Amino acid sequence: MPSESDSSSEKIVGALGTLSTGTPVSEVARRLLDLFTTGSIEPGTRLPSERQLAASLAVGRSAVREALAALEVLGIVDVRPGSGTYLRGEASELLPQTLRWGLLIGEKNSSELIELRAGLEIYVARLAATRASDAARAALRAHVQEMRGAGTDLAAFARADLNFHLDLAEAAENATLHDLLHVVRSLLQVYADRAVHSREEAEVAVREHEAVTEALDAHDPDAAASAMAAHMVTAGERLARFVESD
Incomplete structure (x- = not known):
């Protein structure tokens, strides 16, 4: 037998x-x-x-x-x-491991990863507008203040920026979406950490993050998605320029 x-x-x-x-x-x-x-x-x-x-x-x-x-x-x-x-x-x-494997062994197309990340971040913002707890919203506002207080320390700005997006993904309360976004973001992180080259660019990013938090505080998913879409346009353009120059 x-x-x-x-x-x-x-x-x-x-x-x-x-x-x-x-x-x-x-x-x-x-x-x-x-x-x-x-x-x-x-x-x-x-x-x-x-x-x-x-x-x-x-x-x-x-x-x-x-x-x-x-x-x-x-x-x-x-x-x-x-x-x-x-x-x-x-x-x-x-x-998560499967997604990472598939992306790593496939032909690396950074422009497609940038587009994918934008779509995921926009949907995350939409979900978080109705699902984020008061504590999560407070944490996101704190990250924006850290970005604003970073001054010319662009490395500190990048850390606060990353933490904002990590906490936003948690606030969306969708584990599968969180995992996929984590994989895509990690593959782009080597570029993203260095994509903001000046305090002026950082100030633009701060205002864009503030717009997202304001929409979340208003529990407005359309406004949150729209604010994140605007941020992804400028962030994607910065990231694409850095990738092309690498």
Whole structure:
């Protein structure tokens, strides 16, 4: 009688299908991720052996080994020497790592990431206008004051700016949206931290953030979205100029 582990392995192997000869490691990882995020595999399930996975996908064992090693680094699987490889977490819990993986191994298109971030930030502001608590609104106002008080210290301004957007995303109370925005923002952060080059640019950004907080205090989602859209236009233009000059 087959064990539960054998049954799980057969289920996984049967769901994977095959890949073309010469498939890169990234495609092996993608195929595994596609399966893991369907929710059909229970967290803690031991995966088939490298040999079984390689045979099922019609790829070399080295490709499977490297793909699993990459997924372990991202926290998606747990490789236990002498025991096997196990899936971590529910499908929803794997979302941030999966998004980061997909964006990192794909062709990096910063202009598309900037556009995506703008759309997400605008929707976050809309949601936060009706969902943010009084404490969250107070924290956002405090971040704006920190931005204003940074003076010529643009590094301090950047930290306050980042904290504003992080807290705004929390205030929207949508975990999936928060995770997606976090991934996109982190991929752009190397540019965003240095995108404001002068006190004049910082003052414009402060006024734009103030408009967002005023809309949130008024519980006006349309005004919040509009204020964030205006901010994303100028912030996106600054970021795009910095990316192009890098």
